[in-house]
Amino acid sequence: MTQRGEVGQLTQRQVAERAGVSQATVSLVLNGKADASTRIPKETRARVEKILRETGYVANPAARRLAGLGNKIVGVFTYEPAFPSEGQDFYAPLLNGIESSAEELGCDLLLFTSAPVVDGTRRLLHENNRLRLADGCLLLGREMNRDELHRLVETGFPVVAVGRRDVPGVPYVGIDYAGGTSELVSAACELGHRSFVYLHVDSQGESVTDRRAGLLDELDRRGMARPRMHPMSAADPVHDWALVKASKATVLVVESHEHAVAVTAIARAEGVRIPEDLSVLVLSDAARQAGPLDFTRLSPPRREVAAAAARLLARRLDPDDEIDSGDLQSMLDCPAIPGTTLAAPRGGIVA
Amino acid sequence: MTQRGEVGQLTQRQVAERAGVSQATVSLVLNGKADASTRIPKETRARVEKILRETGYVANPAARRLAGLGNKIVGVFTYEPAFPSEGQDFYAPLLNGIESSAEELGCDLLLFTSAPVVDGTRRLLHENNRLRLADGCLLLGREMNRDELHRLVETGFPVVAVGRRDVPGVPYVGIDYAGGTSELVSAACELGHRSFVYLHVDSQGESVTDRRAGLLDELDRRGMARPRMHPMSAADPVHDWALVKASKATVLVVESHEHAVAVTAIARAEGVRIPEDLSVLVLSDAARQAGPLDFTRLSPPRREVAAAAARLLARRLDPDDEIDSGDLQSMLDCPAIPGTTLAAPRGGIVA
DNA sequence: TGATGTTGCTTATACGCATTAGCACGTGCT
């Protein structure tokens, strides 16, 4: 059980012996210190550096960390496994963004894959978690355990969430889904639509509630009726299409692109023309392959939001950087793509 | 520049004070030690455990590591960035496999994204690398710097490569591309084919040379002529198709599925029937979306090879586990999928 | 009544590094 770490590796002391100096001197040379109290003349410095190069010495990061330095390690916690192909469309662009930021910043990424799964999501604060090996941590996931998030923030450990979070005090970079959704809905209203139906994801995640809020608030502002709302059932698009048809709405709003493809395929098979008979708005972007329809849709900057979160975390880790409290929570614009599935209403759904 | 690590966090000493015992006692309780020389009676143990639970104490992993313990951290080094969408089809299944093994083993993953890029690939052994924070490291990539790999193995740091490696002493789990390719080629020969053309990846990576060897060796064994070989140019499938046509071969062997889709699309547009006019063998599997053709192809167990490598690394980290030297290097079978693009030759390519 | 265990801890040390305080040895000035 007891795992042995480390085989014997070169230490500063050994380097120091070879160079005929003390360990402290090696450390000073390594870190380029040159205070009034710690002066190393060029020649000594050169001698030490020569040995360092010859031996290929690399500092033990655990010791550095213990001695109170940062490690340039960014923790990444995903509330679900990140790489299974189901979750991949969700996490891949985020990890892509984080990776490129990390590369720029010279950081390594520590993925907390050991977190045990309780009630369907991973738990970060388990015993012997390796959280503190990282300088800070990014949090990814559709839904997060609010309790745990709260406790984590309270410990003072530097954390940044990818995506807006409702828990007070949690720094984040989010995407303005509400604004983007409003815009799309607004465009439909301007074209004369008055009747909406909403196929939504069944989740309490903030991004989901933001999209719903964008839809409902925009309709409220215009004094229009609330839309029919149905949770999507990935397993049964036929059923979903039946509900849409029954609603007699002229605009179908679908939260997931994938589901939009499935439902519209059924609709078109029944002879429904899009957008002539039914307009379709999609609140996410195509993952990879576009279907036959170029949906009028949102194009959330998912890669960018993760990259921005990583940069924000880096700023939090830099003690010289005083962050405006307003910058701790920010939202990126969520642009809409015109596409071809929105048109003025004509006759409603032809059954 | 100097990053501060750690905000003040609960230590064993503080726990010890609260429980009215020494720090050592806390450590002993935590690690469930009960040697002849270190006995803790139930009551004391209970008292300490109570405080531990109340405070939610978590050990500082850096200190544990420094004290000579393993961390349950598996390093993951990719020779190219792992998440950009281009590389994604390559790395995603591997990371998937590693993640699920890590989850089973209770390990976290440390991704060395900070490695600087030199000559097109990342360099692992740069100064201040965080390698030694991990207990061991998995190496992923089509091609690896042999020098660096050699040096790394020499340091005694536990490493396992995903994919066969030619560098002596490197433990790995690979895929038997040579065997799989032989099998496919053999099947074509049995059907009467005598003339092959090979569109191959332009790389010195071991998996690439293994596939080539599988093809050439099988033809040699049968005393058949060497095939025409052309490096694929992703940018110009038209040119590649021209070369294939010119070769008058009856079997086209293509290394990458993607490229096979592109080239056969052009061929079919010209009226070439597959497999009636031309048989096609593909040496990799469809990434996600299958094209119109169900290729006769290899189906390399890429997820599984990575998971197996992670498990092998875990065994190497377990001091109680004596690994057979034969188990340090192993190959997984690479099954073939029949598909529908291999048939007996009739008239060669109709130009 | 010592001698010898046994129990239940604590003390001390090491791990590798960063950092502060300070020492020995000049040199310049009065």
Next chain:
DNA sequence: AGCACGTGCTAATGCGTATAAGCAACATCA
């Protein structure tokens, strides 16, 4: 000569943990 000051280092300490070594109190046995 005596003192201040600068130079070039080193010694010592602490970070939080694991663990070997040891110590005091008590029990057991001859």
